[in-house]
Amino acid sequence: MRQPRSSRIRHELSLLREWARFLIRGHGKAWFIFTHVAPFERLLLYRLGLRQTRGAVFAEIGSYLGASACFLAAAAAEIGGGARVHCVDTWRNDGMSEGMRDTWIEFQRNTRRYASLIIPHRGESVHIAKAFTEKLDLLFLDGDHSYAGCRSDVENWLPHLKPGGLMILHDIAWAEGVERVVREKLNPLARKQGQLRNIYWAWV
Numbered sequence: 001m002r003q004p005r006s007s008r009i010r011h012e013l014s015l016l017r018e019w020a021r022f023l024i025r026g027h028g029k030a031w032f033i034f035t036h037v038a039p040f041e042r043l044l045l046y047r048l049g050l051r052q053t054r055g056a057v058f059a060e061i062g063s064y065l066g067a068s069a070c071f072l073a074a075a076a077a078e079i080g081g082g083a084r085v086h087c088v089d090t091w092r093n094d095g096m097s098e099g100m101r102d103t104w105i106e107f108q109r110n111t112r113r114y115a116s117l118i119i120p121h122r123g124e125s126v127h128i129a130k131a132f133t134e135k136l137d138l139l140f141l142d143g144d145h146s147y148a149g150c151r152s153d154v155e156n157w158l159p160h161l162k163p164g165g166l167m168i169l170h171d172i173a174w175a176e177g178v179e180r181v182v183r184e185k186l187n188p189l190a191r192k193q194g195q196l197r198n199i200y201w202a203w204v
């Protein structure tokens with residue numbers, strides 16, 4: 001699902017609106033959190049979060065140091081009505097090229113401003129999914145990027161998404177496993193879908 005260059009550039013330029021809004025609303029510090037999620041991708045998460053209704057429930061699988069979590073939490077803060085973000089991670093740096101390390105303290109420090117909106121779940125994503133009881137409006141997958149891991153995340157988390165809910169996956173452009181899961185599992189289900197460089201989203 002490659003986007004033509006001209007439409008990709010138009011899409012990215014349109015995200016400058018969210019960039020300005022993000023700064024004006026006082027979320028600017030979140031830009032300084034280290035992450036592999038590109039700036040336009042973070043702004044897209046913010047935009048997709050803002051399009052949810054009051055009280056919406058988000059979940060993010062793979063939170064690392066908290067960068068994308070802050071962009072989703074910023075949207076949750078603005079839509080209000082008890083909107084919140086469930087963050088799921090082992091906070092052991094599983095599968096990261098820099099090697100295993102404990103990232104929990106850094107995540108907590110970086111997300112402190114949104115602590116009242118973020119519910120962290122520390123553990124293996126599949127175990128957390130099995131015990132999870134809320135219905136989700138938005139689900140962002142950025143955890144295990146292998147084919148088996150990503151497929152298992154989709155299979156275990158998708159049932160928690162409300163009908164018509166929004167599913168977002170990161171790293172579709174470089175992680176073959178993620179691309180294959182999108183092709184096999186999500187393309188057939190998607191009512192509407194989009195992609196911007198390395199990030200894919202679909203209403204399912």
Ligand SMILES: C[S@@+](CC[C@H](N)C(=O)[O-])C[C@H]1O[C@@H](n2cnc3c(N)ncnc32)[C@H](O)[C@@H]1O
Nearest residue numbers: 035062064067068089090093094124125143144
């Ligand atoms: C690419 S990073 C996430 C990046 C993050 N979204 C950001 O904003 O920078 C992937 C994260 O997924 C976590 N992870 C990988 N496999 C996991 C699993 N099976 N269960 C829970 N967390 C996992 C890693 O510990 C790591 O923090």
